[in-house]
Amino acid sequence: GESVGLHLPTLSVQEGDNSIINCAYSNSASDYFIWYKQESGKGPQFIIDIRSNMDKRQGQRVTVLLNKTVKHLSLQIAATQPGDSAVYFCAETLKTSYDKVIFGPGTSLSVIP
């Protein structure tokens, strides 16, 4: 179904450590997943995406893992920096409506210098 906003989970990490942000999705018809980063006062910004026929994709300092068996998505950020502090959203699209992106509730990442 459609995502509904909940109390925002928060993750605090020390600068230089790796961060892992998790996301669960419920619709088995979802076939494309995206991670977005939203800094305060700005719109969400694309980070990385992954199709359902993949289980891992790497970008610059970021890796997305997809486990379709348990409907779980994660974003790993290597060597977390203060500039990574933001709210991170996972988003999904359905096979039947690939241009309609549905956002999860988001996770707030706070980096401790």
Add this chain to the structure above:
Amino acid sequence: DAGVIQSPRHEVTEMGQEVTLRCKPISGHDYLFWYRQTMMRGLELLIYFNNNVPIDDSGMPEDRFSAKMPNASFSTLKIQPSEPRDSAVYFCASSLARGYTFGSGTRLTVV
């Protein structure tokens, strides 16, 4: 490219007034989306267009909300009459294929 441009950045209006939010998508993008963001409900898709034609408006909360896209470079979201519960940040996004680019949003406060 200047990205997706939204105006105004902030809008404060009294309950019952008409509000019009504006969006200029990235040139060449054929999809345009309107989202609303609140702490309670997160990011909600209101409506989206493809080649200026509305494709899905199932997220539009009530008849008080309407959206238009008269040409490829401009879209409006109108609320008439506005209510305090419409207070939120409204985002416009555009895309070509599967990459969304969001604008900076319009923070609407209805008092």
